[in-house]
Amino acid sequence: MFDQIALYLTQATASDFFAGGLVLGCLGLFLRSAQLGLLAAQRLLARRCIARLTVDNRSHAYRQIYAWLENSRVLAHVRQVRVTDLRDGRGPRFGPEPGTHWFRLGGVICRFERAISDRRQVGQGQSSRMEETLTLSILGGGLATIHQWLDQGAHLLANAEAKGPEVYVLDDGYWESLGHVSGRPLASVITEDDRLDLLASDLRHFLASEDWYLQRGVPWRRGYLLYGPPGTGKSSAIRALASELRLAVASIDLGRPGLTDDGLVRAFNQAPQRALITLEDVDALFRQREVGAKAAGISFSGLLNAIDGVGAQEGRALIMTTNHIERLDPALIRPGRADLHVELGRVGAVAAGRLFARFFPNDPQMAESFVRRLGAARFTPAELQGWLLANAHDPAQAAQAEGLLQRALLAAA
Numbered sequence: 001m002f003d004q005i006a007l008y009l010t011q012a013t014a015s016d017f018f019a020g021g022l023v024l025g026c027l028g029l030f031l032r033s034a035q036l037g038l039l040a041a042q043r044l045l046a047r048r049c050i051a052r053l054t055v056d057n058r059s060h061a062y063r064q065i066y067a068w069l070e071n072s073r074v075l076a077h078v079r080q081v082r083v084t085d086l087r088d089g090r091g092p093r094f095g096p097e098p099g100t101h102w103f104r105l106g107g108v109i110c111r112f113e114r115a116i117s118d119r120r121q122v123g124q125g126q127s128s129r130m131e132e133t134l135t136l137s138i139l140g141g142g143l144a145t146i147h148q149w150l151d152q153g154a155h156l157l158a159n160a161e162a163k164g165p166e167v168y169v170l171d172d173g174y175w176e177s178l179g180h181v182s183g184r185p186l187a188s189v190i191t192e193d194d195r196l197d198l199l200a201s202d203l204r205h206f207l208a209s210e211d212w213y214l215q216r217g218v219p220w221r222r223g224y225l226l227y228g229p230p231g232t233g234k235s236s237a238i239r240a241l242a243s244e245l246r247l248a249v250a251s252i253d254l255g256r257p258g259l260t261d262d263g264l265v266r267a268f269n270q271a272p273q274r275a276l277i278t279l280e281d282v283d284a285l286f287r288q289r290e291v292g293a294k295a296a297g298i299s300f301s302g303l304l305n306a307i308d309g310v311g312a313q314e315g316r317a318l319i320m321t322t323n324h325i326e327r328l329d330p331a332l333i334r335p336g337r338a339d340l341h342v343e344l345g346r347v348g349a350v351a352a353g354r355l356f357a358r359f360f361p362n363d364p365q366m367a368e369s370f371v372r373r374l375g376a377a378r379f380t381p382a383e384l385q386g387w388l389l390a391n392a393h394d395p396a397q398a399a400q401a402e403g404l405l406q407r408a409l410l411a412a413a
């Protein structure tokens, strides 16, 4: 038996064809083993020497790492960029193009991969986005470096939030963040009494009262109406309230072409978390309710339905503003839709004196003389601010209030 096998092998190896095949087979085996060995070594190296972070745009860590990327010099080295936001009024914002980017930072080599899914979405409805994954790999660095970057990102976000409220606008069916605007103290919005403080504490109480509403079976929603002539601080009050209560501002332009009743309902339901939804100048669109009346793509009943229809978001605070409360349909501003109406009007000398003191904190006597000069005249805070700005370098001239009073006389004539 063995003799037969040996004979067979001797005859076979004598054949060039068989010998060549054997050599090729051994070479293939060797190459495959080498390849597997290399892969194993690569995996071992990766496990031991590469720290990696993968985040997707559902997580808060994604925002942290993106904030860190934007702030670090990494993006300056990326050659393939994509404009991610053209609508924040501060010029285009660049982000790295999907794909792989290499960079060196603090002596370590890093790889940054950005992948945007063309099928999977995160979020729902208006706030949905394509799923996006960021993977950061550090060659020769440890997880400590990644933690450090995340901490730095968290710090940057916290600073941005401390700076002021984040503003969202409804744009083509999506809530688009315009970034953070500078904050405004509530006290910087001048009124004749403490009505804005009362509004702020009402809102604060509302936000903290989910259980109270739940137990009583009352929808956890609250609406506010700010009304008064132009330049009395309605928009300023919204920004100040959002700053004070650390809320975002989600603004809906009801006249925006393309906005429909259904789109408005979805926008209300999908508004960003902890945001004040604002509808400014509501009188401009619907002066009187008419059956079937439409403004742009929105009907009056569509607006009412979005504000408090079935499925309207819980925990929602809405602020509407108008220059002409008398033109508004009572249905729009009844309790349940606008629970608290706050007038912001012209102010008299005492409130004007407070504004003066904000401009010229070192001149209390000038402020007193300004108050005396104004007497019983009344002004919109925007008029007062205009006057004080025009005389910002001359408090004595500002306190004389001559031009201001003349204008008031002309307006009254």
Ligand SMILES: Nc1ncnc2c1ncn2[C@@H]1O[C@H](COP(=O)(O)OP(=O)(O)OP(=O)(O)O)[C@@H](O)[C@H]1O
Pocket (backbone or CB within 6 Å): 188, 189, 190, 191, 228, 229, 230, 231, 232, 233, 234, 235, 236, 237, 323, 380, 381, 382, 383, 385
């Ligand atoms: N009550 C106020 N206290 C301090 N500043 C004010 C006040 N009202 C208005 N101003 C100043 O006047 C300018 C216009 O204010 P704002 O846009 O808030 O008024 P508005 O009532 O919303 O006006 P409009 O109805 O025309 O939109 C801002 O620069 C703001 O700082």
